[in-house]
Amino acid sequence: MKKKEKSFIPLVVIFILVLQLINLSTTEQGQNTSNKNTKLINSDIKSINTLSITYRVNNSNTLTTELSRYNSEYNSYSIQKSQQKYKNLYHNNQVSEEAINQTMHLPDWFKYKVIDENLLKSYLANRSSILKDEPYFSSIIEVGRDFNINPILLFAITGQEQSFVPQDHVSATKIANNPYNVFCSWQSYNTDIVDASEIACRTIINLSKDRPDSVDPLVWINRKYSADQNWHYGVRSLYNEIIDFINE
Structure with missing residues (x-):
């Protein structure tokens, strides 16, 4: 029994030494990560009142880092930058000079x-x-902007041509590919x-050329856009209906 106890003690000592080495390695790794994170933050944000970095080692000996920042000025700055980025990505309403000249x-x-x-989606x-869904809705809006054509006019034409493409129609997804016919x-x-949508915009632009001042714009387009001589009545009625709905 004494021999077994003597052989067991060195093993315990070795095990303790190994644990200390692992802890030392983890600490050094954490310090390196801390320096990198601090440099990154300092280069990005000039003023940070409180910076707290917490390291945790899970059961699989994986180092995780939690970074806490307390600064009202920084938080306000972050929110403003996020809002500006979202606006630039999703709401680019600028019509090109070329489109303006062509219209x-x-x-x-x-x-x-x-x-x-x-409100238009409503x-x-x-x-x-089905045109309230993507990719249809945004595509019509964006193409209208690219060609300097009012999106409400485009939607009104889809209403006259295909009743805005009812989503329960058996061929709704196919009709929505060309709701202007x-x-x-x-x-x-x-x-x-x-x-x-691009073809519809070009058609509106081209058919509107050489219109006498005394002729209604939709009546002038009606000559070649549709064989239905009452087409312009339907488009105008739907256009006004959408405008009234949005302006309520």
Whole structure:
């Protein structure tokens, strides 16, 4: 029994030494990480009142770092930068100079306008329209901006042509690829919403050329856009309906 006890003691000592070495290595790694994180923060934010770095070692001996920052000025700065970044990425409402020059002959209400997108989606939802969903909704808005065409006019045309594409229609996703019926119909030209919207914008721009001042813009477009001579009545009615809904 005494021999066994003697052989056991050195093993305990060795085990303790190994644990100390692991702890030392982890501490050094934490210090290196701390220096890197501190340098990164100092280079990014000039003023930080309180900086707290906590290291934890889990059961698998993996080092994790928790960084806490307490500074009202920093928090305000972060929120402002995040809001600005979101605005730049998602709400670029700037119409290009080229698009402006190509649409000089259009009436003002044909040209791109910033609209309340949530209210427009609500209107489309009341119509059970699939166009309130993506990629359709944003594509129509963005293409309208790119060509300097009022998105409400584009949606009004889809309403006249395809009743805003009811989402319960058996072919809703196919119709939504070309809700303007450019190149005759969605059956004969089934493309995608971006391409169809671009063609619709070009058609509006081209068919509006050489319009006499005494002729209504929609009546002038109606000559070649649709064989239905009452097409312009429907488009105008839907356009006004959307405007009234948004402005309520």
